[in-house]
Amino acid sequence: MENTVRNDAVTTVTASDGDVDAVGGAPADDHVKTVADLFVECLVNEGVEVIYGIPGEENIPLMEAIERDGRIRFVLTRHEQGAGFMAATYGHLTGKPGVCLATLGPGALNLTLPVAQANASTTPLVAICAQGSVGRLYKESHQIVDLVSVFKPLTQWSSMIMTPESTPEMIRKAFSLSQHNRPGATCLVLPEDIAEMPAPAGAKPLPLPRPTHLMPADDTIDEAVALIREAKRPVILAGNGVTRAHAQDRLRELAELLNVPVATTFEGKGVFSDKLPNALGVVGFMHKDYENFAFDTADLIIAVGFSIQQFDPKKINPNDDKTIIHINTFVEDTDAHYSTALNIMADIDQTLAVLIGRLRWEGITFGDSHPAIRELLNREYTSCAADDSFPMKPQRIVYDTRSAVEDDDVVLVDTGALKMWMARLYPTYKSNTCVIDNSLSTMAWTLPGAVAASMANPGRPVLAVMGDGSFMMNVQEIETAVRCGCRMVILVWVDEAYGLIKWKMDIHDGSHEYVDFNNPDVVALGASFGAKGHEIESAEELYPVLRHALRSGSGVDIIACPVDYRENMRLIEKLGDIDFSG
CATH class of the missing domain: 3.40.50.970 (Thiamin diphosphate (ThDP)-binding fold, Pyr/PP domains)
Known part of the structure; x- marks a missing residue:
């Protein structure tokens, strides 16, 4: 039988063996339902x-x-x-x-x-x-x-x-x-x-249940209000559950009502726009990163849609001395650094709506959104905007990527050293526009992931950001992307090594081994698949090439951009030297 690729919900099929009706969905009379x-x-x-x-x-x-x-x-x-x-x-x-x-x-x-x-x-x-x-x-x-x-x-x-x-x-x-x-x-x-086997007579699909929303119990809301009222310096931690619950607007309303800072996990990027004054960026990189200073001084963490698989809570609660309100649809696993004072297991959006109503009536508000942290983060983000050194510094690649990408474009970020730079520095303004796996932290998911993202959003460009190690692990799916008519761009950070492991080896004992490799000719590789390959040869080339591929191109583009990962250890040294007292 011919293998067909379908593009519509119902497809007209012509079959050579006569076992299919003209319109999909109904077997021919001589076919016994199996x-x-x-x-x-x-x-x-x-x-x-x-x-x-x-x-x-x-x-x-x-x-x-x-x-x-x-x-x-x-x-x-x-x-x-x-x-x-x-x-x-x-x-x-x-x-x-x-x-x-x-x-x-x-x-x-x-x-x-x-x-x-x-x-x-x-x-x-x-x-x-x-x-x-x-x-x-x-x-x-x-x-x-x-x-x-x-x-x-x-x-x-x-x-x-x-x-x-x-x-x-x-x-x-x-x-x-x-x-x-x-x-x-x-x-x-x-x-x-x-x-x-023949299908049982009369067998048919079961009816789908009507969607229901589990409402929070009144006593849990009362307790949450009491814990917030007693706090001096609360902070909100938002995870991927906020996206799942479509609760972004409620989260913003809660943060603005209380006037408290909001940090997200890597997987929660975009649930709280980085354009908002209370946005702290992401946590999960290391304890000395900028955003963690807000947690160091906090006495209450309101965790919304968070799970400990997204990152180790030891990084924000090393002494297990914070009061934690856990709001999610499931009970969190046990962790010595995530001892919850209150668990609210209910629909996240509905929980926030009820909580906001009670807090507004109580008139509770705070006054510290940590502007110094935002300034440190923005200073690093723009630090290499005009740096023409080549291979390019990670900060410059992130800056040029953000400049080339529209707010609604979907960016998928793979695992590797680049994930740390993109998660920390790439400003994100909407849910599901910067997708990162930081639970299993799987390599090589973004190239096939971009195929699905392109199909889910036909006509809109999708950007997969990968290291060269990840790129070669699932490179065969470029053929799938081309065959299926996907509109996607693959930006490969090239350092000819497993960069994150090299980074961690260097932190461990100042040296590394068994992490270096060679790469194919990306331009020739792209052409062999029917895609377009681009080799970046100077810092000023990345933005126009990426911008054109995203906005004016068609089909599949692969952009290889050499990166200078000497910045990795410089970042560790810089963060280790910060003395934050504000």
Whole structure:
């Protein structure tokens, strides 16, 4: 069967074997409805519009059912890891579960990294894996791996469909748990022989529940108001849960009402605009970074949408002497430096709305937004704006990137030394416009992630910022991007090394080893994929090349920009010397 790429919710299909009607969604009269067909109906019922993956022998029945139905776009990727990262990025940007698909054994095992990433960062994702026939699962059979056990510690829930009748319930459960109070990944395994069985008579998708919002209990709001009233120097810490709850406006209202500073995690960048006077930037780099001084002097931390996987709370509460109000949809894990005085487990937006109403009635306000911290941060951000040294300083690359990018453009920042510079210095003004993984801190997710981001925002440019180490780990997905007509730019910071590990080695004992490598010709590499490659050869070239690629270009652009990471150790020395008494 021809592998088609779908672009519409319902697609007209012409089939050579006569088993499909003219319009997708209805099998031909001579086709017996299978469990695979029922499976696809249930996916459509859950709102699935796109699946990323690679077919295999054992999921041919499911692939044929997707083709027959015609309402789900299947995006063929070049590696299952790329499919998982695309699904995770789709889930992060849309709030709906991203869906990825793999065959059994090695194909399924290739999904483990992006599935674990999604689960760690509370991103809704459903992984679908094929499996061999049930009759051979009990023995050491070809390519058989106990996938349910493999995925169980990496997900909210992992299970296998063992009877045709259970299909609607299990799919509903997989999607429900991926969006539960603590969103994350789920995995559903479909054996080949179960997929080919006739669907039970009358079997159909289960109705979706009406959305509900868990309201905070009145006594918890009373206690929160009392703790805030008693505080002298409170600070708000905002995490990725604010984005998930669409609570950015409430967060701003709370901060302005109390007149308190707001810091975000790396994953929370943009939930509180850096244009606002109370914005402190991000925390999570090191204890001596500028923003941490606000936490050093704080007596109350109002943590909104925060989880300890986003960064070690020891960096903001080393002595465990801060009063902490935890507002999220789930209870935080135990940590010696995150002892909460109050946990409010409820819808974040609704909680903030009720809390704001009570605080406004109480007339509580404070008066210190730490302008000195903002000045230090802005001074560093602009410090190399006119520095023409080459290779370019990280500060100059960040400054030129911000200058070339519009406020609404989506920027995906990979893991590596560049993540520290982008997270700290790149001003962000809206949620989901600077996306960083700092829970599992996975390398190489942004290139495939940009494919999904481009599809989710057709016509808008997407920028993936990567180190050269990350770039080569999933470089094959450039072919996917070109084939699917994606509009994206990949900016590669080139230092011919695993820069973050080199940095940490240098901090550890002043030397480094086993981290250096060589790179391909990016211009030739891009051309070989049908993309455009650009090699930056002077500092003044980056901004115009990047700006043109984002605003006037088309297709896929790859920009290689050499970076001078000697600034890494200079930053450590500078932050270590700061004496902040304000």
